[in-house]
Amino acid sequence: MALTNRCDLACAHCYAPKSRDALRFDIVTQWLAELDSLGAFGVGFGGGEPTLYPEFERLCQHVARETGLSVSFTTHGHHIDEGLAEGLSGSVNFVRVSMDGVGETYESIRRRSFPALLARLKHIRSICRFGVNVVINERTLPDLNEAAIVAEDAGACELLLLPQIPVSGVPGITPYILHGLRRWVDDYRGALKLCINEASAEGFPTCNPLIEERGLRAYAHIDAMGVLKHSSYAETGIPLGEGSLLPGLDQLAHDLAENDT
Numbered sequence: 001m002a003l004t005n006r007c008d009l010a011c012a013h014c015y016a017p018k019s020r021d022a023l024r025f026d027i028v029t030q031w032l033a034e035l036d037s038l039g040a041f042g043v044g045f046g047g048g049e050p051t052l053y054p055e056f057e058r059l060c061q062h063v064a065r066e067t068g069l070s071v072s073f074t075t076h077g078h079h080i081d082e083g084l085a086e087g088l089s090g091s092v093n094f095v096r097v098s099m100d101g102v103g104e105t106y107e108s109i110r111r112r113s114f115p116a117l118l119a120r121l122k123h124i125r126s127i128c129r130f131g132v133n134v135v136i137n138e139r140t141l142p143d144l145n146e147a148a149i150v151a152e153d154a155g156a157c158e159l160l161l162l163p164q165i166p167v168s169g170v171p172g173i174t175p176y177i178l179h180g181l182r183r184w185v186d187d188y189r190g191a192l193k194l195c196i197n198e199a200s201a202e203g204f205p206t207c208n209p210l211i212e213e214r215g216l217r218a219y220a221h222i223d224a225m226g227v228l229k230h231s232s233y234a235e236t237g238i239p240l241g242e243g244s245l246l247p248g249l250d251q252l253a254h255d256l257a258e259n260d261t
């Protein structure tokens, strides 16, 4: 769930619309109660930057208290201080921190201090287990060894590899860089669990413990305008309004099946 489109960074590869749209707290909690009753495993909050959602801490606490859903979120990390970490501790099961490369590479992409990010990782580590996300392109692939070492030293347990998706004006990952990423994965001997998004997984050695759960059975995305999509990259979907989520899921499944035939 993209709680808000607000973000104070301006990464070139960003696909989130730069608008002030945000989901309403009461509607989010209503959808999450419904998903919980349907047997969903968990919710991942994102954005934009989810820590800029005004009631983010209260929302995570609510989900942990009122549902059986696991809670994770993806963040650039720069707003997580001691106070927010304390507020989220016990309510969040996993944090994903975006870290595209290290040092100057990171700073040229995110326009934030890399040492400042490392300081934030100490607070993030105190919340729960965390992983690091790296958008893979020609600038970040050469840093991947060092990024994995930095992440492991900071206490991360997972490295999520995200081959760059084309967005307006920014090209997707090239075949040459993708080939380099496959070789890097084959050679990796570190302790981090390596993960990749399903859409980019072809050609990588993957292990899926829930093989019947693919596509919409495994994942659906709700953007900050309340549109249900099969992926966060999808341009169209089903506007949910303020009602139940299930008819929207059925409609989206139906539309996807029609497109396949």
Ligand code: SF4
Residues within 6 Å of the ligand: 007, 008, 009, 010, 011, 013, 014, 015, 016, 047, 048, 049, 076, 098
């Ligand atoms: S931090 Fe995330 S949401 Fe913000 S601009 Fe960068 S990629 Fe987009």
